[in-house]
Amino acid sequence: MAENTGAGPDMSDHATEVFVAHRNLLFTVAYEMLGSAADAEDVLQETWLRWAGVDAAQVRDERAYLVRITTRQALNRLRTMKRRRESYVGPWLPEPLLTSPDVAEDAELAESMSMALLLVLETLAPTERAVFVLREVFDVGYDEIAEAVGKSPAAVRQIAHRARKHVDARRPRAAVAPGQARAALESFRRALETGDPQGLLDVLAPDVVLVSDGGGIKQAAPRPVVGAEKIARFIVGGIAKHGLEFTAEPAEVNGGPALVVRVDGEVDGVMAVRVEGDRVAGLYYVRNPAKLSRIVAALR
Structure with missing residues (x-):
């Protein structure tokens, strides 16, 4: 692609408008x-630095071009992050995002x-993850994905099939209706704030899993805690042990129900909640301060 070495203000404004128009997609x-x-x-x-240096008049499909740049940059970073996460202290969880209804x-x-x-998706190889996200989430065509990941369309089809099979074998069961999820979240919140063991047992699924991420900075369970009784004891014991003022407010995080947990008025962590039926089947508690800065800033 030709470098834009002498673009005037109109071309620069157009490049900015195109990037802003697709920014949410590229971020996701x-x-x-x-x-x-x-x-x-x-x-x-x-992505912006590379896009700003391109002659946009030579680009046939601006969205596809931007997705391609973003995918390549994300793949480079993902390979580095994979090595970094091998030395991560305790369980690793994604950075939580406040999302709109x-x-x-x-x-x-x-x-x-x-x-x-x-x-x-963390269990996929970097290229498999890129192909899965582009194909399954954003319905990008195989030819377009092939250009983004540097593979042939035939190879991309094989990778997509393999990644889909891998994810389908491990993905949680279908989500429940939003109203049902909110009701379970509220029952869990009340039991959590009051430290009510029976209330927790009533709302937690028997095989519920709690994963907590302190990143070696905040205290967290060194491995997932499995089972309603173990998790109820873990939660109630933790609240009683520290004797702090503990509150939880409902939030929408990563497209689903969650609680913003505060201790003595300060954000301690974000707990995403996965609901199956009328019970809580998964708890994902992020305490690592490095992963909470966006949410803390948004809540101020």
Whole structure:
């Protein structure tokens, strides 16, 4: 692609307008590939720098071109992050994102952003993850994906099939209606704030899983806690042990129900909640301060 070495103001304004128009899409692509909003923002900055140097008049499909740049930059970063996460202290969870109700109404997008599915995507190789996100979430064509990941369309079809099979075998069961999820969240919130063991047992599914991420900075369970009774004891014991003022307020995080947990008035963490039927089946508690800065800033 030709470099734009002498573009005038009109061309520069057009490049900016195109980038802004597609920014939300590009951010979501990068975030779903990386599980980190901070890294996704860095990828967008790199994408903009490359886009600003392109002669837009030579670009046939601006959206496809921007998605291609974003995917390549995200893939480069993902390979580096994979190595970094091997030395991560304790369980790793994606950086939580506050989302608007319209995200939750788009069932496919909400599921693709959920903590549960992002954790499944972590088990894919970088190229498999890129292909899955572009094909399954954004319905990008095989030819376009092939250009983005540097593979042939035939190879991309095989990768997509393999990734889909891998994810389908591990993805959580279908999400419930928003009203049902809110009711379960409220029951869980009340039991959590009051430290009511029976209330927790009533709302937690028997095989519920709690994953907590302190990043070696905040205390967290060193491995997932499984089972309603174990989790109820873990939660109630933790509240009683520290004797702090503990509150939880409902929020929409990663397209699903969540609680913003405060201790002595300060944000301690964000707990995404996965609901199956009328019970809580998954709890994903992010305490690592490095992953909470966006949410803390938004709540001020």
